[in-house]
Amino acid sequence: xxxxxxxxxxIISLIVVLIPLPxxxxxxxxxxxxxxxxFQIGLTFFGENLIIGNIxxxxxxxxxxYVAANLIYGIIxxxxxxxxxxxxxxxxxxxxxxxxxxxxxxxxxxxxxxLHIPISYPILxxxxxxxxxxxxxxxxxxxxxxxxxxxFWISLIPTILYVLFLIIERKKN
Amino acid sequence: xxxxxxxxxxxxxxxxxxISITIYNISxxxxxxxxxxxxxxxxxxxxxxxxxxxxxxxxxxxxxxxTLTISVGILNTxxxxxxxx
Numbered sequence: 001x002x003x004x005x006x007x008x009x010x011i012i013s014l015i016v017v018l019i020p021l022p023x024x025x026x027x028x029x030x031x032x033x034x035x036x037x038x039f040q041i042g043l044t045f046f047g048e049n050l051i052i053g054n055i056x057x058x059x060x061x062x063x064x065x066y067v068a069a070n071l072i073y074g075i076i077x078x079x080x081x082x083x084x085x086x087x088x089x090x091x092x093x094x095x096x097x098x099x100x101x102x103x104x105x106x107x108x109x110x111x112x113x114x115l116h117i118p119i120s121y122p123i124l125x126x127x128x129x130x131x132x133x134x135x136x137x138x139x140x141x142x143x144x145x146x147x148x149x150x151x152f153w154i155s156l157i158p159t160i161l162y163v164l165f166l167i168i169e170r171k172k173n
Numbered sequence: 174x175x176x177x178x179x180x181x182x183x184x185x186x187x188x189x190x191x192i193s194i195t196i197y198n199i200s201x202x203x204x205x206x207x208x209x210x211x212x213x214x215x216x217x218x219x220x221x222x223x224x225x226x227x228x229x230x231x232x233x234x235x236x237x238x239x240t241l242t243i244s245v246g247i248l249n250t251x252x253x254x255x256x257x258x
Contacts, residue, residue, distance in 0.1 A: 046191060140252050
């Protein structure tokens with residue numbers, strides 16, 4: 001086999017894609033909670049399941065099947081010594097680090113500075129932090145929890161393997 | 174409100190949510206909450222406010238200067254509100 005690292009990238013990616021477990025847990029004061037991965041989502045609001053989550057799940061599972069099909073195609077081509085690149089599984093875990101930063105900028109700058117809603121959203125990727133909102137004599141304090149699950153850390157293995165593959169390819173040239 | 178006398182005020186609080194609500198404190202110049210109360214989902218509970226000085230309280234209410242600080246918790250959220258009676 002000419003590309004063993006690329007091959008293992010595809011195999012581990014396929015396993016990660018087929019495991020039907022969430023990657024990340026996110027909670028806003030316990031009132032809004034979500035367990036999600038790029039291929040599934042569970043949403044609760046005041047302890048009740050949101051129907052929109054079920055609708056999104058259909059779309060996300062379709063994406064799961066699409067990605068899995070591409071990965072199987074990749075496994076076949078790489079096994080035949082073809083240098084087929086499909087970097088989706090390299091990008092997906094990285095978005096989980098970028099997303100909280102985007103949320104922070106949207107909430108803090110757009111709501112706080114542009115629309116003057118008194119809100120202080122913490123910048124946080126992993127951990128617990130308090131969100132404070134003050135309006136009309138009421139002070140609301142919400143505990144924001146953002147935590148990856150074990151499957152998220154496993155999903156980083158393909159990311160590392162893909163980087164390794166790119167480094168090795170660059171050295172060859 | 175259920176009952177009102179010189180030493181305490183009894184209020185009935187209803188929880189319409191699927192999750193329990195905690196009332197940490199309700200306090201004013203002359204009243205305070207006896208203890209924190211947890212109200213289970215879809216349930217109501219009577220809570221007791223202790224009156225420390227009845228005549229001053231009545232005075233404050235008629236002058237509209239009695240302010241109550243209410244602290245309520247739902248899961249990991251705490252809401253503090255100041256109300257004038």
